[in-house]
Amino acid sequence: MQHLHLFLPCAAGVESYLADEASRITHLPASQVHAHRAGVSLEATWRDVMALNLQSRLAQRVLVRLAVDRYRDEHDIYHLAHGVAWEIWFTPRQTIKVELTSQHSPLKSLNFAALRIKDAICDRLRDKRGERPSVDTTRPDVRVFAHLTQDEATLYIDTSGEPLFKRGWRVDKGDAPLKETLAAAMLAATGWTGWDDHHEPVPLYDPCCGSGTVPIEAALMALNVAPGKHRRFGFEKLLPFQPHVWQALRQQAESAERPWPAGQPFVFASDVAFRMVDFARRNAERAGVAHAIEFRGGDALQRMPPASRPGVLLLNPPYGERIAAAGLAGQSAQVRVRPAQGRESAVHPDGQENTAFFAELATHWKKHYPGWTAWLLTPDLKLPGKMRFKESRRVPLWNGPIECRLFRFDLLPLRQRSDDGADAT
Numbered sequence: 254m255q256h257l258h259l260f261l262p263c264a265a266g267v268e269s270y271l272a273d274e275a276s277r278i279t280h281l282p283a284s285q286v287h288a289h290r291a292g293v294s295l296e297a298t299w300r301d302v303m304a305l306n307l308q309s310r311l312a313q314r315v316l317v318r319l320a321v322d323r324y325r326d327e328h329d330i331y332h333l334a335h336g337v338a339w340e341i342w343f344t345p346r347q348t349i350k351v352e353l354t355s356q357h358s359p360l361k362s363l364n365f366a367a368l369r370i371k372d373a374i375c376d377r378l379r380d381k382r383g384e385r386p387s388v389d390t391t392r393p394d395v396r397v398f399a400h401l402t403q404d405e406a407t408l409y410i411d412t413s414g415e416p417l418f419k420r421g422w423r424v425d426k427g428d429a430p431l432k433e434t435l436a437a438a439m440l441a442a443t444g445w446t447g448w449d450d451h452h453e454p455v456p457l458y459d460p461c462c463g464s465g466t467v468p469i470e471a472a473l474m475a476l477n478v479a480p481g482k483h484r485r486f487g488f489e490k491l492l493p494f495q496p497h498v499w500q501a502l503r504q505q506a507e508s509a510e511r512p513w514p515a516g517q518p519f520v521f522a523s524d525v526a527f528r529m530v531d532f533a534r535r536n537a538e539r540a541g542v543a544h545a546i547e548f549r550g551g552d553a554l555q556r557m558p559p560a561s562r563p564g565v566l567l568l569n570p571p572y573g574e575r576i577a578a579a580g581l582a583g584q585s586a587q588v589r590v591r592p593a594q595g596r597e598s599a600v601h602p603d604g605q606e607n608t609a610f611f612a613e614l615a616t617h618w619k620k621h622y623p624g625w626t627a628w629l630l631t632p633d634l635k636l637p638g639k640m641r642f643k644e645s646r647r648v649p650l651w652n653g654p655i656e657c658r659l660f661r662f663d664l665l666p667l668r669q670r671s672d673d674g675a676d677a678t
């Protein structure tokens with residue numbers, strides 16, 4: 254199976270990072286990996302499909318394109334789907350699900366279009382194999398994806414199964430966990446790899462770690478642990494699957510893991526809610542990186558730098574009323590709200606609770622974190638103003654449907670501040 258047309262969907266804003274990553278995993282030159290809106294396309298082999306599923310930290314799925322053509326109505330879509338050799342991918346004994354997305358499609362009912370694709374697949378398998386597969390919308394063996402534009406229909410077979418952000422280690426979720434793929438995109442944007450040019454570890458600290466997504470993703474990355482190590486994939490149920498090739502790929506990935514410098518955590522995580530710290534620790538254990546992360550409880554407004562060497566602060570801080578700042582900033586708020594999940598949070602009647610938190614966080618960091626670089630993901634475009642910081646970078650990223658910015662603030666070393674007579678941030 255040479256030259257499969259692959260499409261790897263990703264969150265908007267992540268395309269260029271994913272294109273770099275896909276080129277690294279497949280060893281294809283960058284010129285052969287194409288970034289589109291919300292995805293990347295490339296021509297690659299079946300082995301690459303497995304490698305991308307196992308190794309990609311940024312893709313949502315790995316889809317193989319099986320047909321593309323212009324269409325006017327559901328009839329054309331049925332014919333397009335009927336022309337695909339589904340019988341080389343799966344048998345009628347396997348269950349299927351068709352998922353359809355569209356952009357400016359003139360069709361009245363997308364459900365009906367999806368139904369026609371399902372009918373075409375079933376009819377084709379009955380003609381070729383004498384039986385029709387059944388549909389299972391919750392745990393299908395095989396997922397087919399269709400995308401309709403105004404006049405073009407594309408059909409894909411999915412090779413991932415569960416979306417790739419599900420790494421297989423998360424059981425404890427917390428209130429507003431980031432998707433693992435978004436945490437990986439944040440890390441990609443910072444350029445942090447865990448190591449400097451002299452192969453010395455560079456500290457990374459998330460002081461509002463919640464369920465631990467950022468530190469766990471960071472530790473997996475620094476140790477070169479394949480993000481798909483702990484999960485199964487859709488391709489394992491498809492007919493072209495070759496278990497021996499897959500086993501070899503997994504073994505290769507395991508032998509490329511980087512040993513941890515004993516007794517030297519350089520990924521750090523804390524949260525004001527001890528319950529969340531417990532969640533995060535348990536998640537890290539299941540991900541196999543608990544030994545590499547130092548977890549603590551505590552208020553971000555009080556926590557001192559966890560490492561002697563300046564590093565990177567990376568977090569999605571509390572926002573809005575649902576995930577309001579707790580701890581010191583919460584106590585100073587005027588109205589207490591019902592504790593959510595055993596954690597105290599608070600809002601001012603004017604909704605300004607987080608303003609106080611961010612002003613205090615900025616003061617704390619300026620005083621105690623000279624030389625660190627802070628990266629904050631937030632939907633609040635006014636965050637730099639609230640911190641009285643000037644960002645040195647702003648990277649647009651989407652947290653599901655929420656448009657966010659990843660702001661970078663450089664906390665100047667003390668020496669530089671006194672030389673300049675002012676904070677640069």
Ligand SMILES: C[S@@+](CC[C@H](N)C(=O)[O-])C[C@H]1O[C@@H](n2cnc3c(N)ncnc32)[C@H](O)[C@@H]1O
Nearest residue numbers: 430431461463464466525552553571578579580
């Ligand atoms: C948006 S959530 C972070 C979610 C996390 N990235 C994840 O993937 O699970 C914000 C976190 O900040 C924590 N938090 C709120 N106020 C805090 C404070 N003053 N100090 C430290 N953590 C705080 C909350 O307990 C919550 O877990």
